[in-house]
Amino acid sequence: MQVRLDKLRNIFAFQTKQLKIRRAKNKDKQQILPFCTHTFSWGDYIDRVWDKWIAEKNLLTLEEKEKAVGICNVGISPNQIWIEGIRINPKYRRKGYASKLIIAAEKIAKRKKLHYSRMIIANNNKRSLSMAKKLGYRIEDKWWMYNLSPKRQKTSAKLATSAQNLQSLIKSDTYCESWNWLILDKKALSKLIKAGRVIVHSKNSKPQAMGIWNKTSRLDDDVMQLGYLSGTKTGIKEIVQFMQNKGFEEKSDRIQLLVQDAIKLSITGLDRRMLFCLVKKEIRFN
Structure with a gap:
């Protein structure tokens, strides 16, 4: 909005x-x-x-x-x-x-x-990180950017139709939407599901992994973007393969993944590019 x-x-x-x-x-x-x-x-x-x-x-x-x-x-x-x-x-x-x-x-x-101000700064941009710290910002999380080629893949992941049982897969206060990190809460998740942007992989009807995708990265129309990823190793692989399929169908040039540093990806063909710091400040009204 x-x-x-x-x-x-x-x-x-x-x-x-x-x-x-x-x-x-x-x-x-x-x-x-x-x-x-x-x-x-x-x-x-x-x-x-x-x-x-x-x-x-x-x-x-x-x-x-x-x-x-x-x-x-x-x-x-x-x-x-x-x-x-x-x-x-x-x-x-x-x-x-x-x-x-x-x-x-x-x-x-x-x-x-x-109540909040956020911005993203490259991990190697020490000058900007120092400036942000002096202004009262703290590092909220670190996110890696990966690139991956579109490819026809088999996957059991699919678009979510309900937020039921997905709360346990929310491991961040934010998700990335075309290089803007927005608040991820129940209300935001429901809107994303209605928009067909939440991918889920389930086992025995229990969600194992969740992803949030954007058709483009805003900066490049031919780049499909995944702005959130969480779950089991197997589930995450299924979500990534879903994205490869989507990218193939949409004839995207490449797939861009923004993933929290805490999530360690090991997927064939994945190119780890750059680490970013998401910084946050609470706005005070006194």
């Missing part, structure tokens, strides 16, 4: 004549995208989500002397904000601008009475 930001004018206590944080405008694209091309070894994704973020009106821009030098997107979902896409022009780094954007996002959470 996305909720538009409104009445932003008066929520930034640090706004000055030199520095301003505001809702992003489409014209900011000309100043922002040029420094969002080599963020990662493979490039960046901001150009692919820019129009979507602008349309949702959840994207913040930081200006210095009327020049757009930083951005941060604020995803709004039940009881939390999701902070993503923090980018600062290299010429303006080491000024605490990323922290200011995060604080601005938290002010939005306070105004909307949302």
